[in-house]
Amino acid sequence: MQITLKDIARMAGVAESTVSRALNDKPGVGQETKAKILKLAQKYNYRPNQLARGLAVNKTNMIAVILAEMDSPGNIEIVKNIEKAAEEVDYQIILCNTNNDLKKEKSYLSLLEANQVDGAIFIGGKLVSSQLLRLSFEEKNPMVLVNRLAEENFFTSVLTNYSQGIYKAVEHLFEQGFRKIALICGDKDNLTESEKINGYYQAYTEAGFSVNEDLIFSTGADRTSGYNAFLEIMNRDIIPDAFISTRELTTIGLVEAIKFGGYFIPDDFAVVGYGDNILTSVIDPPLTVLNEPAAELAKLSFDFLLKLIKDKLEGQQIKVLTPELIVRESSIAKYN
Amino acid sequence: MQITLKDIARMAGVAESTVSRALNDKPGVGQETKAKILKLAQKYNYRPNQLARGLAVNKTNMIAVILAEMDSPGNIEIVKNIEKAAEEVDYQIILCNTNNDLKKEKSYLSLLEANQVDGAIFIGGKLVSSQLLRLSFEEKNPMVLVNRLAEENFFTSVLTNYSQGIYKAVEHLFEQGFRKIALICGDKDNLTESEKINGYYQAYTEAGFSVNEDLIFSTGADRTSGYNAFLEIMNRDIIPDAFISTRELTTIGLVEAIKFGGYFIPDDFAVVGYGDNILTSVIDPPLTVLNEPAAELAKLSFDFLLKLIKDKLEGQQIKVLTPELIVRESSIAKYN
DNA sequence: TTGTACGCGTTATCAA
DNA sequence: TTGATAACGCGTACAA
Numbered sequence: 001m002q003i004t005l006k007d008i009a010r011m012a013g014v015a016e017s018t019v020s021r022a023l024n025d026k027p028g029v030g031q032e033t034k035a036k037i038l039k040l041a042q043k044y045n046y047r048p049n050q051l052a053r054g055l056a057v058n059k060t061n062m063i064a065v066i067l068a069e070m071d072s073p074g075n076i077e078i079v080k081n082i083e084k085a086a087e088e089v090d091y092q093i094i095l096c097n098t099n100n101d102l103k104k105e106k107s108y109l110s111l112l113e114a115n116q117v118d119g120a121i122f123i124g125g126k127l128v129s130s131q132l133l134r135l136s137f138e139e140k141n142p143m144v145l146v147n148r149l150a151e152e153n154f155f156t157s158v159l160t161n162y163s164q165g166i167y168k169a170v171e172h173l174f175e176q177g178f179r180k181i182a183l184i185c186g187d188k189d190n191l192t193e194s195e196k197i198n199g200y201y202q203a204y205t206e207a208g209f210s211v212n213e214d215l216i217f218s219t220g221a222d223r224t225s226g227y228n229a230f231l232e233i234m235n236r237d238i239i240p241d242a243f244i245s246t247r248e249l250t251t252i253g254l255v256e257a258i259k260f261g262g263y264f265i266p267d268d269f270a271v272v273g274y275g276d277n278i279l280t281s282v283i284d285p286p287l288t289v290l291n292e293p294a295a296e297l298a299k300l301s302f303d304f305l306l307k308l309i310k311d312k313l314e315g316q317q318i319k320v321l322t323p324e325l326i327v328r329e330s331s332i333a334k335y336n
Numbered sequence: 337m338q339i340t341l342k343d344i345a346r347m348a349g350v351a352e353s354t355v356s357r358a359l360n361d362k363p364g365v366g367q368e369t370k371a372k373i374l375k376l377a378q379k380y381n382y383r384p385n386q387l388a389r390g391l392a393v394n395k396t397n398m399i400a401v402i403l404a405e406m407d408s409p410g411n412i413e414i415v416k417n418i419e420k421a422a423e424e425v426d427y428q429i430i431l432c433n434t435n436n437d438l439k440k441e442k443s444y445l446s447l448l449e450a451n452q453v454d455g456a457i458f459i460g461g462k463l464v465s466s467q468l469l470r471l472s473f474e475e476k477n478p479m480v481l482v483n484r485l486a487e488e489n490f491f492t493s494v495l496t497n498y499s500q501g502i503y504k505a506v507e508h509l510f511e512q513g514f515r516k517i518a519l520i521c522g523d524k525d526n527l528t529e530s531e532k533i534n535g536y537y538q539a540y541t542e543a544g545f546s547v548n549e550d551l552i553f554s555t556g557a558d559r560t561s562g563y564n565a566f567l568e569i570m571n572r573d574i575i576p577d578a579f580i581s582t583r584e585l586t587t588i589g590l591v592e593a594i595k596f597g598g599y600f601i602p603d604d605f606a607v608v609g610y611g612d613n614i615l616t617s618v619i620d621p622p623l624t625v626l627n628e629p630a631a632e633l634a635k636l637s638f639d640f641l642l643k644l645i646k647d648k649l650e651g652q653q654i655k656v657l658t659p660e661l662i663v664r665e666s667s668i669a670k671y672n
Numbered sequence: 673t674t675g676t677a678c679g680c681g682t683t684a685t686c687a688a
Numbered sequence: 689t690t691g692a693t694a695a696c697g698c699g700t701a702c703a704a
Contacts, residue, residue, distance in 0.1 A: 083433050
């Protein structure tokens, strides 16, 4: 058995409360007794039972990080940075993967209800009603949403301005002389993706061009979807001169399909991808990408959550970050 | 406040113990009372406080996954699979990143001592004495090591046979006619890496060739290290005709350096990399790699840990898996 | 400065 | 089948 506070108290010949005070650096304990207690604790390698402590003070120093998909390198990057921030203030993170499954989401949410964690950060995921995420109506459970939208959202959130990101990308391609830009995106009723589509429309209309709907291709978020998207688009009436892919993995697939078809980037098709991670940096040619500021998203969301937990956040906060367009070879028009 | 068992007991007009029995499907509770209790629990969305339960039964249904480095896609893959296995049996995982820091390792280990988790899985990390990992000498804390070695190891472990992996790679390159195979690996006093070096030596000697030490290059595990390794090796007396890179990220860097130098793979240099993940699959040309069976490593280690927790594992188990050599274009000799 | 006593929410033991 | 009660290990008012 692990040594307990009671054991130390007995050995030191003092009351448990005294030991508790000594170990927690609270006032009201004599120099000598404190020294004696600390020495004993050291000697027997005493570790407070966090469950008991948590039960007593109703706090666990743990937060849940609820991930919609673990396959996204961008999401992993965010998790990594949350872990880093958490570690600095002695918080533990418990990792939950929902695979976009609402039922699993609900079940992980019960970690909050069960007082097993002090708060939760959601990263990505489907649009849901805020009611669904809210647990009980009385309870105000600390949670923040990262890159996730909720209907009638009343949660503190850290978002990426996807619309503006795609806008930038289209604008850039326009400058390079491309006009028929295909958009490989997700389903329109995924709010995140529909935002991106909005950015696309906005850039076109503001430039005085009209959008050809045949250039917008909604598909899954994985690699194969990106690959197939290229094949199917090439079968349509209008052949694009550039591609924007809005998700990391579809970008990979898209590039593969283009290459496999014997085409060259950017000579035959310009490409703007999503996510400035090791993946996109490895592709040949170097890819122009929209970069999501993962470190910042992580830091902000964790800070928000911490404040929520400590009841130091007044009202709902929403912070929107702008993705950065990193221009590389894949989107530069060839010399004329 | 969250509703508690006591509240339900009061509302149902029964004792707390009865409620506990009813909710946990334990025998000794009448049909009607049980129904009444369940209905109330449902109605008020009762969730047992896991801390209290954990305190009472000394079990948390959580395990720590202690990661030496989060930058390795292979490690992430293992974590993902552990999460999957854990979720199936209703275990939560808490994610710890040590960055190869022994102090952080120790601190995370205290999760075990503090009874906050039921067990721990270590993934990767430096060679340490078993004593260092063992917490207290009395206590038998459930833990298993994945791809990690310990001096006088008495831990249940799941390992990859790195030596055999590299052996296979060298053998394959020999068959392709390459003789001057450079090995980009880690430090020799990293046991994992020294094992790989052993495999290299073994393959050479068994084939009747002698090893030129100038072809072995020890360096860091990151991308830049791989990049620089190529540059420095090209400055040595002997120019290799093939490369084996033993870590995922160095492989990326190596390939970049080769390409940047204006060389072609495999025409100028054959390459065998490490890790069959999305990263290596994206590289051009398709890379021959040694693949670590992440899913299997994860499944086995979690199963072992579960048995350890339930005291159903007799003695120390050590399972060694063999990496698979996936042959692709990068290591095929050009036509003669 | 120190000790007593109770509460946190649950499970388990024993008696009714 | 039920209920009362102790126990898990800690924190904290309150009293001494």
